[in-house]
Structure formats: C-alpha cells, structure tokens
Amino acid sequence: MPDVHPELHYQVGATPEGVEVPRCVVDPSCLETIEQQLPGHKATVPTGADPKWRFFWRLGPRPAQTNFAELNAEPVIPQGFPEWSEVMDDWGTKMLAAVSTVAEVVACGLGLPADAFTSRMQMGPHLLAPTGTDLGTYGALGSCYAGYHYDLNFLTIHGKSRFPGLAVWLQDGRRMPVSIPNGCLLIQAGKQIEWFTNGHVRAGMHEVVCTEATRAAVDRMAVEGRQLWRVSSTVFAHIASDVLLEPVGKFAQQGTESKYKPVLAGDFVQQELEAIRLKGTAPC
Template identity: 25%
Template sequence: MLDTPQTQVPLLDMSRQADDPDGFAAALGQSFERFGFAMVSNHGVPDALVARAWAMTKAFFDLPEDEKRGYFLEGGGGARGYTPFKTEIAKGATHVDLKEFWHVGRELPAGHRFEQAMAPNVWPEHPEGFRQTFIELFAALDTAGSRLLSGIARHLGLAPDWFEHAVEDGNSVLRLLHYPPVPADAPEVRAGAHEDINLITLLLGAEEAGLELLEKDGRWLPVKPPEGAMVVNVGDMLQRLTNHVLPSTTHRVVNPAPERRGFSRYSMPYFLHPAPDFLIETLPGTISAANPNRYETPITAHDYLRERLVEIGLIKK
C-alpha cells in the first residue's frame, strides 16, 4: 500500500471471516499495524437496530437540559448515565470537548463479583424504549467485538479464543455522543486529539464528517466509512498488551466546514474493555531484540482505567 495523500483506511468484509478466518485476520492485523484503524462491513449488527438506536439517541439529547442533567451522577466519573456538555477534555488539551454524552454499561446480576468495580446502569424515563434498545445494541456490539478480537488473536499467533476469558463480563461501555452545532469562530475542536483507553473501539458511522487519524508523518487523514460500515480502532490497553505492535493511533473530531456548523453530529462508539481484574501484561510473542518490552510491570485493567480517567478529567484523584 503506497503512503500517499490518497491512502485510505481499508474497508474489510467481516463475512470473509467465516470462510477464511486466517485471511481476514491477516488483513485486519495489517490495517491495524499500518493505521491503528480499520473499517468493516457486514459486521452483523442489524440495520434496523442501528436505526432505532439513532432515533433514541437524538430523542434523548433533544430533551430539556434540566431533564438530562437529572441523570448526571456527581462523582461517578461519567461511568454511567449523562455527562454534560464541555465536561471531558483530551489528555494534554487546552480546551474541553464540545460534546455531551450518555454511557451504557454491562448489565450485571445482583451479587456479581464485579459489582463494586462496574456501576449499575442508569435508565431515563424518556424516550420510551430506550433501555431495551441499548441493551440489544450493547449485546450486538459485544458479539461483533468478540469476532474482531478473535481475528486479532489469530494475527498475533494466539489461539482464536485467547481474548474470550479476558473480556468475559468486561467493563465495556457504549457511549451515545452528541456534538451540538458550533459557532463559526469556535476555537475548539469537537473532540481533541486523543487515544482511546480500551482494547478496541467499534464506532458506528456518524452522519456528519469530522473523524481524523494522525498519520506517522504528521498528516491528519479523514476516516470516512461508507454507509452501514463500522470503524474499528486499537486502544491503549491493546497497544500495551502487544508492546506497540498494534498501535493506538491519535485521532480527533474536527469542527465542520462553516456551512455545516449549524448541524449536530451524533455517534455511538462501543469501547470494548477487558474484565476489571484482567492483568495487562506484555505478550511474550511481541517482545524481541528489535522491540524490547516497554512495560516491565503489569497492571490490572481496572487500575489502568482509573489512571486514565483522572487524566481526562472525569474523576478526581
């Protein structure tokens, strides 16, 4: 693949995985090694469910500000429920992000061993059907994420089911994002340059453009999935686990062109996390003389997540 300004993140067909799992894994791994990103079609998340989720997302963010703020949990670090506009800031950024969001987590039964580490979900009264829609979407994205992790495992020379134990009852989060219209002279970007914390992120396409990744040569490359496709990117936990063989690439959401600044932007990233007690320890197969171990000391996923949430301003030390 030539590294020219026309280079694009490749679109991969996930339906290939059933008949040619090694071929799909190789293509996915190559895209991740090159960009830290991939785009996938035929990912198995039903179109009708996605359409219902978009409608629910827009309906929720159209609610009165006071009603939305009633679901903000002070001191909760944004783990569940509503987080107001201009709360989160990218690590090292000088301006807060121009967004508000809602978090849905995994539903755990009472008495589950992770109930102290994973907060219970908060569900709004309106719009009707919100809870059921996003429980279904969370499950569908969880399944798609497991398939992608199986491909990653194959690419790394691991057993295809290597990640299954790691992500069983994982602390994954579905984020519903609303970027309101922005003034023409706004100095901020909608979401500052950052890397994701988790293993991989699955992003259902937004109607309004703006997602860009930082190329190795310092150029920003737009990421524009075709309708119905999903963007997938490597997070910091997977980068650490793979000793940077799979890079967690800096990305951002830029303000739109002046003629589009009066329009909102919505997106629904699914941050796939391991279980809180999973030990992030460098995979032996990723260590070599040319790529020595960058992380001699392992860390649990829970402790790593907490460190990062402090850095982005969602929780206090």
C-alpha cells in the same frame, strides 16, 4: 442532570459538555508530540474541555465480585424512555459482537490463541456511548469537539456520524480524514490492546474538529431545517477490570525493559480517567 454521576467517574449515565478534558490540555508531552508532527498534518491544539455530551450505557453482565465497583456500576435508565433498555441493549450487543469477532481475528493474525483477548473481555465494563455536540452553538470553523487523543479501552467501534470531522493519524505521521461508507463500522485500537502487544499494535490517535466539510454540512442541513447536533454511536469495549494488563504470548518475550508494566485494567482505567478529569471532578 439527574442522570449525571461524577461519583462514578461518569462511567454510567450522562457526561455534560465541558467535563472531559483532552490529555493535551494537561500533558506537556502531548503538546510536544503535536509540535513535532508533519507540516500540514498537525493536530488542533485543544485549549479546554470538550463541548460534547455523552451517555454511557453499560453493556453485558457485571462481575459478581470486583475491586472496581465504580467502574462496574448498574446502568442508568433516563426517565421518559420506556424502550431505552431494549433499544440500547439490542444495538450495543450487535456492536460488541462485531468487536469480539475482530478481536478473535486479530489474535489469530498475531499468532495468539483465538480467545487471547475475548477471554479477557468477559465481564468487562463495556459501554455504548451515544455522543452529541450542538453545532448550532459550536459550529465555528476549527472548533475542537474531541481533542487529539487515544482511547483508553481495548477496541472502539462506531458507525458514520451525522457530520464529518473525525480524523486519524497513520503510523507514518499522516493525518487522514475518516469517511465511513454507508452500512459500515469503524474499529480503532485502544490503549489496552497496545499493552497486550507490547506496543506492536498502537492505540490510534484521533480528533474531531469542525472542518470545511463540517461547515458545508451544517449550512446544508440548516437550509433544510434539520437538526444541527453532531451525533455518533460508539461502543468502548474493555478488558475486565480485575484482569492484569501485560504483554502476552510472544510479546511477553520481547525483553524485560518494556514500558508496558503489569497493571490491573481497573487501575489503568482509573489513572486515565483522572488524567482527563473524569475521576475526581466536582459535580456540575
């Protein structure tokens, strides 16, 4: 608990279970979206805060000057882990490098300069975010570990979790369980790339729930005497806080009535954090 920092919107250090609230809990339009989803492909309706723990570790250099100091705070080092910084930086830097490569490929594929995104990612508040949920406590079929949501950042990357349960929605409305091959990483689009592309690239909707496959894995690992925490390793790659989010290149010429109005990335992130109860939340 000494590593929990609500005064920094939980953007460094630990976020306990029962803090982050899926948007659908507080946003009626999200519930309407679920209601309109295809039969057999509807999201689980979340009813409260997620039961996941998370640790946010700040990756890379911080800006010398910024209007968003709380989003660019010094990383938190928990006691009792002398190798913490080295291990987290080593793995997180590799994940962030993979995101940067993909960001360049995507920019070229969209007809933008190769550095259209990576130049705006420099000094961003990138976060390595190991995330865990105790399935020994929250192992009932249908339990919602991360309610139906999009990611507020630019691109998200993570590897295979210790238990299944992640599902994504395709643009045609189908819900698809995610299976990541060994040795591979998954990258999902966040809201910031949707902003830059005027909605051409949409932030991917997803959820993590306890499915039949999750239950089977829990039962198998329980018999084997193995740990029943669902652990995943994620990097949230961000656009720098003081950079303007707005449609760029050819996407800026697609009409003046775009809903993607110019906004500083830091202001956008704070608005999103407030919506999911990470900003303005009372200390645990």
